[in-house]
Amino acid sequence: MCVIFLYSANSILQKRGFIVVLTLHFASNSRAGRILWLLEELGLEYTLNHMEFHPRALKSDEHRARHPLGRVPVLDDDDISLFESGAIVEYLVARHSDGVLRPAQNSPLFPEYLQWFHYVEGMIMPPINTIVVQTILLPEDRRDPEVLRQAQSLLKKAVAPVDAALEGREYMIGDFSAADIMMGHACFMSRRFGCVDPGLENLNAYIGRIESRPAFQLAIKT
Amino acid sequence: MCVIFLYSANSILQKRGFIVVLTLHFASNSRAGRILWLLEELGLEYTLNHMEFHPRALKSDEHRARHPLGRVPVLDDDDISLFESGAIVEYLVARHSDGVLRPAQNSPLFPEYLQWFHYVEGMIMPPINTIVVQTILLPEDRRDPEVLRQAQSLLKKAVAPVDAALEGREYMIGDFSAADIMMGHACFMSRRFGCVDPGLENLNAYIGRIESRPAFQLAIKT
Numbered sequence: 001m002c003v004i005f006l007y008s009a010n011s012i013l014q015k016r017g018f019i020v021v022l023t024l025h026f027a028s029n030s031r032a033g034r035i036l037w038l039l040e041e042l043g044l045e046y047t048l049n050h051m052e053f054h055p056r057a058l059k060s061d062e063h064r065a066r067h068p069l070g071r072v073p074v075l076d077d078d079d080i081s082l083f084e085s086g087a088i089v090e091y092l093v094a095r096h097s098d099g100v101l102r103p104a105q106n107s108p109l110f111p112e113y114l115q116w117f118h119y120v121e122g123m124i125m126p127p128i129n130t131i132v133v134q135t136i137l138l139p140e141d142r143r144d145p146e147v148l149r150q151a152q153s154l155l156k157k158a159v160a161p162v163d164a165a166l167e168g169r170e171y172m173i174g175d176f177s178a179a180d181i182m183m184g185h186a187c188f189m190s191r192r193f194g195c196v197d198p199g200l201e202n203l204n205a206y207i208g209r210i211e212s213r214p215a216f217q218l219a220i221k222t
Numbered sequence: 223m224c225v226i227f228l229y230s231a232n233s234i235l236q237k238r239g240f241i242v243v244l245t246l247h248f249a250s251n252s253r254a255g256r257i258l259w260l261l262e263e264l265g266l267e268y269t270l271n272h273m274e275f276h277p278r279a280l281k282s283d284e285h286r287a288r289h290p291l292g293r294v295p296v297l298d299d300d301d302i303s304l305f306e307s308g309a310i311v312e313y314l315v316a317r318h319s320d321g322v323l324r325p326a327q328n329s330p331l332f333p334e335y336l337q338w339f340h341y342v343e344g345m346i347m348p349p350i351n352t353i354v355v356q357t358i359l360l361p362e363d364r365r366d367p368e369v370l371r372q373a374q375s376l377l378k379k380a381v382a383p384v385d386a387a388l389e390g391r392e393y394m395i396g397d398f399s400a401a402d403i404m405m406g407h408a409c410f411m412s413r414r415f416g417c418v419d420p421g422l423e424n425l426n427a428y429i430g431r432i433e434s435r436p437a438f439q440l441a442i443k444t
Contacts, residue, residue, distance in 0.1 A: 065255035068383040069345070081331050084344050094327045105316045111302050114309035121343040122306050123291070129348055133372075147369055161290040 014056035022046040022096075025066055025074040026222070027053040031085040031108035032073035033219045034185045038089055038178065042097055086121055093178045101178045109173045116165065116172040120182040123168065124190065125164075127155035131193050155195040157201060159187060162186065170209060184210035188220075244268040244318075247288055247296040248444070249275040253307040254295035255441045256407045260311055260400065262437035264319055272444070274313040308343055308404065315400045323400045331395045338387065338394040342404040344411065346384075349377035353415050381409060381425060388424035392431060406432035410442075 024039065026032040026048055039046050051057040051072065058070040066074040067083045074081060075088045077095075082088060093102045103109040130151035134143050162183065165172065172179045187207050188195050196203055210216055246261065248254040248270055261268050273279040273294065280292040288296040289305045296303060299317075304310060315324045325331040349355045352373035356365050384405065387394065394401045409429050412418050418425055432438055 068386065069379060077333075082333045082337045084337050084340040086340035086344065087333075089332055090336050090340075094332070109311070110302045110316070111299075111313055114312050115304045115306050116305040117341070118308035118312075121340070122308065122347075123293075125344075126348045126351055130352075142368070144366055144369060146364070157291060164290065169379060214361075 007020055009050060021078045023049060023076040023077075025049045025051065025063065025072055025076070027051045027058065027072045027128040028222060029053060030072050031185070033222075034085045034097065034181050035073045035088050035092075036222055037185070037216050037219035038092055038101075038181045040218055041181070041213075042178075043102065044092075044096055048222070086117070089117075089178050089181055097178075101176070101181075103173065103177070111116065111178050113173050113177060114164075116162075117179040117182050119162075120186045124155065124183075124186040127151040127158060128189055128193065129185065131155065132197075140168060149178075150208075152193070152195055155193070156197065159196055160188050162206075163200040163203035166206050169202075171206070176213075180210065184216065188216075243298075243300045245271060245298040247271045247273065247294055247298075249273045249280065249294045251275060252294050252444060253407070255444075256307045256382060256403050257297060257310050257314075258444055259407065259435075259438050259441035260314055260323075260403045262440055263323065263398075263403070263435075264314065266314075266318055270444075295376065309338070311339075311400050311403055319400075323398070323403075325395065334387075335395050335399060335401050336385075339401040339404050341361070341384075342408045345380040346377065346405075346408040349417075350374040350408065350411055350415065353377065353417075357415075370400045374415070374417055377412055377415070378419065381418055382411050382422065384409060384428075385422040385425035388428050392426075393428070398435075402432065406438065410438075 022039065023042060024032065024035050024046055026036060027050070030053060036048070048137050051063065054158065055070070057063065059070065060070075063074075066076075066081060071083060073085055073088060074083045075091070077091075082091060093100075104111050107113075128151075130147065134148040134151065162172075172183055184207070185202060187196065190208055191204075191207050196207065198204065233408060244261065245309060246254065246257050246268055249272070258270070273285065277292070279285065282292075285296075286292050286299065286347070288298075288303060293305060295307055295310055296305045297313070299313075304313060315322075323442060325335050327336075350373075352369065356370040356373065384394075393399065394405055409418065409425060410432055413426075413429050418429065420426065
């Protein structure tokens with residue numbers, strides 16, 4: 001297990017005298033990048049368990065004790081442990097964000113925040129999963145060009161409403177929020193896979209803004 | 223547009239003198255069943271727009287104005303409109319549940335609630351989507367038995383941790399919660415597709431409990 005200690009210069013909770021014991025179980029090029037990004041955006045102190053993206057690490061007994069299927073991310077917070085990136089994002093903004101990065105439940109922005117947060121795993125990630133399987137995970141002789149083509153077509157359709165929603169906005173609900181942690185990461189991946197039409201000006205500008213955020217840059221290069 | 227008015231006998235908000243103007247845009251055998259189920263569990267008053275599960279209804283200009291890709295569910299709440307079943311569940315329990323069906327943020331059950339809520343779209347629904355495409359939506363000559371086999375295998379693996387989590391529990395976090403709206407519906411579908419091993423006793427008993435709930439029965443037969 002390779003453990004890297006990263007200390008943020010801007011820990012909100014550290015300033016208040018709390019000791020935060022967060023550990024992120026992480027692998028590069030996975031949804032765990034979302035959580036590393038969010039931890040950095042929130043200025044939280046954490047320990048990073050940087051694992052190899054390989055079955056010998058992810059499917060080890062040690063990691064299967066954290067996630068029965070050997071997936072990342074997993075977050076430990078003292079004696080609490082949870083998986084699923086969407087759950088971890090909700091958890092961190094609820095318990096560790098000091099009220100930032102999400103609208104209050106009575107805010108007019110709350111419905112849209114929820115909608116775009118959930119749109120990511122509901123609509124965008126399923127075709128991305130298929131593209132990853134068909135271009136990276138499967139051996140070449142088991143790949144199916146028709147399945148890949150269907151997934152690419154579906155992904156192009158799925159990101160189009162995001163472009164429309166961004167008209168006149170910098171981020172999904174105006175200001176940067178945790179919905180952008182989910183959506184920004186998914187749209188960045190969609191463009192990497194060649195599924196964001198260059199004519200979608202709002203979406204391309206949005207991905208550019210995401211890429212310019214130092215916390216995102218750190219997460220993506222880790 | 224076929225509109226059916228359903229009035230619940232047990233509207234919490236009605237008793238308090240509020241007028242609730244909820245409309246659910248619905249099609250049978252879709253994720254919209256989750257929302258119909260939840261509306262019934264909460265005893266809320268609503269209007270049901272029961273659409274045909276067919277492109278002539280879902281891809282109509284009228285419905286595309288609600289959801290750009292013509293999907294269901296969509297929920298209207300007075301002048302608010304939102305899509306994505308996970309978002310709508312979160313919205314309803316936040317704004318219309320009177321504090322029931324979800325643990326408070328400082329509850330010890332809150333992390334698990336989030337984890338299993340998000341596990342549904344993250345892990346269980348992607349292979350279900352593929353199974354639906356490969357057994358129902360695609361014409362027979364374009365189906366791929368290998369893709370179907372992979373999805374069935376993945377789904378069987380994805381539901382196994384749910385069985386383990388249910389050890390000694392009736393529902394995902396003990397008492398029935400909105401996480402069960404997501405999970406119960408997904409596990410019911412998984413069993414329908416033959417991907418819940420009969421040996422998973424906790425999970426089979428859980429699906430039985432879900433099926434015995436009157437609100438679920440109404441949602442599934444609508």
